Amino acid sequence: MKNNAKYLKRIAFVIVFIVLLWAVNGIARFLVVDDTKSYTRVTLEEMYEQKEIDVLFLGSSHCYRAINPAVLDDIWEMNTFNLGSSSQRTDGSYYLLKEAGKSREIKKVYMEVFCDVVGQNESYQSPNAMYIISDYMKPSFNRMEYLWKSGGKDYLVHGLVLSRRNWENLFDPIYIKDILRKKINRDYLNYEYVANEDEHYAGKGFVYSQKAAESDFLSSASHFAPISEEAISVKSQEYLDKIISYCQSRGIEIVFYSAPMPDFRLIDIGNYDSYIMQMKDFLKGKNVTYYDFNLCRPEFLDLDGTDFQDDQHLNGKGANAFTAAFAGVMSEKDPEKAFYDSYEQKLKESPAKAYGLICECTETAGDVSTYTITPIVNKVDKIYYAISKRAENDADYHMLRNYEENRYFTLPANENGYIYVYMTLEKEGKTPVHEAKFNY
Structure with a gap:
């Protein structure tokens, strides 16, 4: 009896210690971790509240910025949920799938496979993509497995004790x-409205952005890889x-x-069909279909540059249009007819x-710095x-090129300012004229 009492005291001590440690960690996390702008925090909280999920979406920002469950729910008359997150790697998608499937009979899963995400082995060496998800998963063996297998012992403590990553702020x-000030308010405490500049959380994992390109003519200061x-890394394949x-x-x-992404980006990539072929080869014999909406015919999906917020993400208007088109194509008896055979x-x-x-x-x-224009x-x-420049602290514009075919020009290497490029397909009349502005 005495031995039993001794063991019970020890067990009680361990339980009390764990509870106190958990409480202290929770308080420290509240004080030093600034997650007031986190979309994943409210997404996962809302996911846990779902009693049923008929259709689940997984993927990176190309997922949660492109598929609006509110639109799909009305069209399909099902409960859909978007469990995408920023930089979500395929390991994160796997553990989120397991998390969502614990007590729900999911009927269908749509896995978004953005080429930049599935092609990077090195991204698995960074814990940030893991923390974006694991920080808001409920305590479970699934969360522990995610931290251990994706982060390993080097990041396990930081994954379990969030305040450890920001401990120095305890003294500030x-x-x-x-x-x-930011956390003691209704929106944060009740997992409600989250906004970042000109975008906001719109429910069920979807983020609506008001950003839009000014025209259908996009620009960049560098080429895309x-x-x-x-194209599909070993880790992603796993x-x-x-x-x-x-x-x-x-079942x-x-x-x-x-x-979909803007054609501006896809044309500059130059070999996007290589990714499509590699993805289809990877899925051979697995009884899984793959649809690349960058190949969607205009009669099913017709987007332009103003439907995107940047060179790869749809904005809210574009996402709603894509979601409706997605629902229509996926409901076709023969969805393949909606797509070209290749991007070429x-x-x-x-x-x-x-x-x-x-x-x-x-x-x-x-x-001297040499600049090259690539149309x-x-x-x-x-x-x-037609190319002109305006140096910093200079009120005057200086013409460098006056509607010529020459794509090259030079500027002083130690000078800063702005480059203005006017591009036309007709030398006489100069109509239409496309404009772009760059820092230098």
């Missing part, structure tokens, strides 16, 4: 005062296989898809058009450029 009264020979196995073992239908075919069957331009510093030698066009041969 100004920081803590600011945190308390081409598709690599290993977890995509786990996702497929999880779904198929439970859940799974579909892979890619959300899409461009061949599309009219001549100027999508944008890239103005990149290609060389600096001594005190992003389809079926266009002749292009003329």
Whole structure:
């Protein structure tokens, strides 16, 4: 009896210690972790409140900025949920799928596979994409497994004790005062409205952005990376296989898809069809279909640059249009008819058009920097450029090129200011004129 009492006291002591540690960690987390702008925090809280989820979406920002469950719910008359998150790797998608499937009979899963995410092995060395998700998962063996297998022992403590990542702020009264001001309000405490500048959380995992390109002509100061020979990394393949196995073992239908991006980006990549072929090869024999909405025919989905908030993400208007088109295509008896066979075919069957331009510093030698203009066009041969600059602290504009075909120009390497490029397909008349502005 005495031994039993001794063991019971020890067990009680351990329980009390764990409870106190948990409480202290919770208080410290509240004081030093600024997650007042986190979308994942409210997304997961809302997911846990869902008694049923018929259709689940997984993926990175291309998922949660592109699919609006409110639109789908009305069309499909089902309960859909978007469990996307920023930089969500395939391991995060797998553990979120398990989390959502614990007490819910999910009927269908749509897995968004953005080429930049599934192609990066090195992204698995960074814990930030994991923390975005794990910080808001409820305590469970699933969360522990995620932290251990994706972060390992090096990041386990930081994953379990969130305040450890910001412990130095405990000694900054100004920081803590600011945190308390932002957290002690109804929106935060009740997991309600979250907004960041000109976008906001719109419910069920979807983020609506008011950002929009000023025109259908986009620009960039650098080129986009081409598709690599290993477009789907070894780590991504491992977890995509786990996702497929999880779904198929439970009778859940799974579909892979890619959300649309501006043609400006895809044309500059130059070999986007390579990614499509590699994804289809990876899925051969797995009984999983893949639809790339970058190949969608205009009669099913017709977007332009103003439907995007940047060179890869849809804005709210574009997302609602895409969601409706997605629902329609997925409801077709033969969805394949909505797509071109390749991106190359899409461009061949599309009219001549100027999508944008890239103005990149290609060389600096001594005190001179050389800039190269790359037009992003389809079926266009002749292009003329008018280029001017305005140096910082200079009120005057200086003409560098007056509607010529020459794509190269130089500027002083130690000078800062703005470059203005006017591009036209007609030398005489200069109509239409596309404009772009760059810092230098």
